[in-house]
Amino acid sequence: MKTILSVTVNGQPRDDVVPDNMLLVDYLREKIGLTGTKVGCDGGECGACTVLIDGRPRHACLTLAATCQEARIDTVESLAHAGRLSAIQRGFHEKLGAQCGFCTPGMVMAAEGLLRQNPAPSEADIRSALAANICRCTGYVKIIEAVQAAARELAS
Amino acid sequence: MNDISPVQTIGLPQPFVDGPEKVTGKAMYAADFSAADALVGRILRSPVAHAKIVSVDTARAEALAGVLAVVTGEDCADTHGVLPIAMNEWALARYRVRYRGEPVAAVAAVDEATAQQALALIEVEYEELPAYFTAEEARAEGAIDLHEERPGNIERDVHFDLGDVDGGMAEADLVREMTFQCAEVCQAQMEPHAAFAEYDTARERLTMRSSTQVPYYVHLMLARVLGIDKLQVRVVKPYIGGGFGSRTETLQSELAAALLARKAGRSVKVVLSREETFITHRGRPESQLRMKVGMRKDGTITAVDFEAVQRGGAYSDYGIVTILYAGSMIYGIYDITSARFEGYRVLTNTPPCGAFRGHGTVKTRFAFESLIDDMAIELGLDPFEVRRANLLQAPTMTENDLLVNSYGLDECLDWVEQASGWRQRKGKLGPYRGLGMACSHYISGASKPKHWTGEPHATIHLRVDWDASITLLTGAAEIGQGSSTVMAQCVAETLGVDMGRIRVISSDSALTPKDNGSYSSRVTYMVGNASIDAAQNLKAKLIEAAARKLEIAPEDVECLGEVYRGGQQDQGLSFDEVVMEALGGEGTLTVKGIFDTIPESWGGRKYRGAAIGGTMAFSYAAQVVEVAVDPDTAEITVEKVWVAHDCGKALNPLSVEGQVQGSVWMGMGQAMTEETRLHDGLLLHANMLDYRVPTIVDSPPIEVKIVEAADPHGPFGAKEAGEGSLSGFLPALTNAVADAIGVRATELPLTPDRLLDLLEKTALAERAGGKEVA
Structure with missing residues (x-):
């Protein structure tokens, strides 16, 4: 079965015919070519596919595209405006919160979701918000610093 | 004009040159490539652990609509493997x-569902053989050989006996021996293995984009396995989602994609699942170690006698190198004269092990630093004192002929001792809390490459054209460790120009000079030096051009990076003007830089394989780990880690910190939670939940001190930063647990289950009045 999916992706309203069993991550990567969102596991294990659905971080690999009717989806590609990195992106870049970069889109979106809800998170808040996202390079130290730097920048 | 000076880039924190692409999602990894005609490739895997293949019938799969190619072992022209002397896969x-889970056949189809359906139609008849899942079973009398040319299932046995071990033991005031058992661990890099193969049928040319740390080795093996000329292959390395050694060799995903693309005459993408990525493995082997050390009352070590048995998995892979490192790396960190080693690398019916960050050295370090910690306490010495009693004096050659040219371990020890408050806090943290420490070291690249061809270790090309930008062409694989940034820094610093002038193009065999790849922490040292050499050659050309234009002698030209001038009163020439002068009559500038190791660093001939361990420079690290142990659940919390790492001159301190934190943390996973588990050869851990890498919630603050014992031959004095502090975490953790609750853990990972068992055994032994603790 197929569904006509009406959805807003990165600010652009779209209508697409999608199979009912298509995962949101496959819709984003394969149907509309937004390959910034990554697949790091076989489902719900690593957080690399994290996107915002109506502002909340969700695993795109555990979400059926057809269930996103009328939703607002934001991926990592949505954050930079007019070629300028967003605060969270600049934090990850300048503090070296990204080494290989593969977990980064998911990390960045989970952190973006956090800062939208809680602009002044404590370290414990940051750890809690990123608990479902695995990074294998950094030991997370600089990821925490990256989110803190972004929160500071947004506050100033 | 007096305030103009060359731009400094070395020694300053530099965000990565490819960072913006990573944080915006623009960075293209292998699985992100596609083409209108691309097919989906899937691999059929063996359901049995050991069997003869009686027949493979692909007829029904080939007949399925939407299937474009099916390949089997019959399509492979040859075997492959990473060591030229052990290509048996x-x-x-x-x-x-x-x-x-071993690949048996592969299918390319129009979509994943069709490919998966086709796999189910391939009929393979197996005749099962006895399978061995432990080193002990495979070595047992009567076990059949996995490979005819490896009798007794011994991939390699290593023996050396240097100095006078028996005399050293006799001379010691205390001799102790312990055995250790370490589980197998896997790199579990975030990006599952992926390969995108394009085949140009008109020209019979293959282009491969794959998740690899070693594009050159992939190139070699693609030509070999496809039976084509190496000039028919182009390998382009895209962005890579980590490696940690899992991709330091050609993998079946790459070879299957290439075989399918040629047969189908189309592009084929093979993206492995996480489960298949775990099956592909190439991790660190399960190991048993026996370590015996002789020590004088003052803590000086008189002799070391040890044995290591590694369960290597089903193929040779890096096995010979891994077991040799396990032995040779007893040297190079402390002043040890007499050591004996017996090493056995065993072939078993488990996924093949490979080279994992800290290759070969990690378990040796765990055993050694655990044992000497216990001995220190028995002798009434502080653990720091024992390490200090055995320090080396650089420059020196070790007993097994390893060159040690720079040595900052003493400074590392001083810092972690002070920063952790060791003297004031040790023993005073209250119940169930403790401090532990350990040291470690690692090579900065192997001085003898695996493929000895006579070429230099590293080659860099720089290209400068009319726009006055500098294009740095390197085969060195940027895999997230920051190598492209370091190379850009080396060139910028040598020329004194802004890094913005430099564009790095990494790893495209059609454009960039050959490089052996990113492993054994070779890139900063070797490719960094080649980058400096290239920049110096470019600078000489630019100075010559400036001299011509300024009508002065080249030795009178003052190079200020962005300005070349004849003296302080001279307005000078801009970089652009100098470049245009240099291009006059010559056209686009291309210069080259190379690096080669010096013969003194090649390692010895004292035993078979003694060159393994030879390096231009060692990094050193010391760390202190603070733990709290829950007495009811035996859960360990790492409260904090203090680590000092001697990487020589820190070219990019931001990146060095990131590498050291990542190393310590990866050591933590191995020490506390990570292990591969199998049942009759079936993986029980093959996902990111059951293979427990630490999450952000489990991970401690890691405070890093960079120690800079400059190496005389390193690029600006630099040495390696990305591996040396991993192995120290394991013993520092168990030493901290011993300090907290008085038990010595010898089995890793130290999960709550294992620690509870150990506590129970200890309590039972104490009740029985015996001293022996298993």
């Missing part, structure tokens, strides 16, 4: 399968 199994 087939891209797709021929004659025999030797582990559960």
